[in-house]
Amino acid sequence: MKTERKRTEIIKTMIETGETNRSRGFVWLLLLFLLWPALPAGAQCEAKNDAFKSGEHVMYDLYFNWKFVWVKAGLASLTTNATTYHSKPAYRINLLAIGSSKADFFFKMRDTLTSVIGEKMEPLSFRKGAEEGKRYTVDEARFSYRDGLCYVNQKRTYRDGEVVETLLSDSRCIYDMLSILAQARSYNPGDYAIGQHIKFAMATGKGVEDQTLIYRGAKNITAENDTTYRCLVFSLVEYKKGKEKEVITFYITDDRNHLPVRLDLYLNFGSAKAFLKTVKGARHPLTSIIAK
Numbered sequence: 048m049k050t051e052r053k054r055t056e057i058i059k060t061m062i063e064t065g066e067t068n069r070s071r072g073f074v075w076l077l078l079l080f081l082l083w084p085a086l087p088a089g090a091q092c093e094a095k096n097d098a099f100k101s102g103e104h105v106m107y108d109l110y111f112n113w114k115f116v117w118v119k120a121g122l123a124s125l126t127t128n129a130t131t132y133h134s135k136p137a138y139r140i141n142l143l144a145i146g147s148s149k150a151d152f153f154f155k156m157r158d159t160l161t162s163v164i165g166e167k168m169e170p171l172s173f174r175k176g177a178e179e180g181k182r183y184t185v186d187e188a189r190f191s192y193r194d195g196l197c198y199v200n201q202k203r204t205y206r207d208g209e210v211v212e213t214l215l216s217d218s219r220c221i222y223d224m225l226s227i228l229a230q231a232r233s234y235n236p237g238d239y240a241i242g243q244h245i246k247f248a249m250a251t252g253k254g255v256e257d258q259t260l261i262y263r264g265a266k267n268i269t270a271e272n273d274t275t276y277r278c279l280v281f282s283l284v285e286y287k288k289g290k291e292k293e294v295i296t297f298y299i300t301d302d303r304n305h306l307p308v309r310l311d312l313y314l315n316f317g318s319a320k321a322f323l324k325t326v327k328g329a330r331h332p333l334t335s336i337i338a339k
Contacts, residue, residue, distance in 0.1 A: 092197060092220035093167040098232035098305055101129040101138065102328040105306065108271050111150055112318040120150035123321065127229070132163050132171050139163050140225045155180055162225030168233070170199075173223035175252070182206075186252035188223055197221050203252040211253045222249050232305040236262065236279055259284055267337060268298045270308045271322035275338040277301045278308055300335040 104127075109120040123144040130139040139161065146156035157178040163171045173188040183206040191198045199221045201213045215221065222230070227249060239245070245260040263280040270276060278298035284291050296311040306329070310321040326333070 092169040092192070092222075092230075093165075094230050094233055096166075096168055096229075096233055098303060098330060099127055099229070100328065100330040101127060103127045103330070104325075104327040106324040106326075107307075107321045108324050109144070109146070109150075110320045110322070112320075117320070118149055119147060120319065121146040121156065122324075130163065132165070136166050137163050137171060138166075138229065140229055142225060160225055162223055162229070164226050164229055168226070168230040170221070170223055170226035173225065173250070175224065184252065188250050188252075190221070190223075199250050199255075201250055201252060201254075213253055215250075215255055217248070217255075219248055221255055222247065224249065259286075263296075265301060266298065268308050269338075271324050273339070274336055276308050276333075277335045277337055300333065302333060302335040303331040304329050304333065304335075306333075 103125075105125045107123040107125075109123060110117050111120040112118075121144065123142065126141045128139050128141075130137050140163075142158070142160040144156060144158040150156065155178060158175070159177075160173075160175045162173045165171055169192070170188075170190040172190065173186070175184075175186040177184055177186075185204040187202045187204075189200045191200075196216045196218055197220050198214070198216045201215070203211045205211075227247060239262045241262060241264045243262045245262065246257050247260075248255055248257055261282045261284060263282055266278055266280050268276055268278045276298075277300070279301050281297050281299070282293050283295040283297075285294050286292070294313055297307060298309045300306045300308060306323065306326060307321070308323045312319040312321075
């Protein structure tokens with residue numbers, strides 16, 4: 048039996064830039080298709096929820112490309128429900144992604160993510176258990192706010208028992224994967240110009256990285272349910288040796304729900320896609336539908 052190893056790092060201020068992890072998991076990318084700008088420093092993570100309500104349930108079909116053949120890889124489920132956190136009203140967001148037995152031959156994926164946010168959308172807690180390929184990790188985060196700063200305590204546990212802990216603080220808001228998804232859905236992207244770069248800060252389990260999105264404009268997209276939506280198009284990019292590389296292209300409904308319709312991913316082991324399958328409990332009418 049291996050002896051548990053524990054390493055604690057205390058970081059006074061958040062790193063301004065971070066190298067993007069090229070081995071990021073499928074679900075990590077899946078979450079980013081909803082994101083545009085984070086709040087300015089003075090807003091301290093709070094925002095008005097104008098996009099979702101308790102009881103929303105969204106399903107996706109996942110596909111991998113293997114030697115020019117698209118193989119159904121599994122499914123993903125995203126649910127939002129009302130809860131309490133330290134006796135205060137909150138939202139609990141769950142994302143479950145499970146690869147099929149066929150997909151396991153190429154890339155095994157079993158991910159469960161849970162985030163709790165306050166009624167004003169501020170991050171409170173986060174947990175991600177991820178089995179991706181041969182890698183298994185559990186990430187946990189706790190958020191707090193005092194003296195005009197956002198604090199996040201993070202802990203990553205590896206399969207062999209190694210634990211890495213970090214304490215970070217910043218005058219800007221620090222998000223987890225699901226809290227930024229929830230908050231970003233309420234923003235209006237209409238003020239952004241095509242080609243505009245948008246940055247936000249995200250906790251990764253043992254650090255914080257600045258992520259970059261580019262707004263590409265609008266396009267009509269037909270989903271897996273044979274419904275055509277008017278969509279807004281965004282790209283997540285990374286930079287290596289000064290060159291820009293597209294990591295993901297995503298399409299979200301051009302209505303008040305801002306639901307993801309399609310996701311194109313460019314991964315180390317090939318390419319993948321996620322398609323909207325069903326939506327239940329949407330807060331607003333899907334006015335972006337142009338054909339069924």
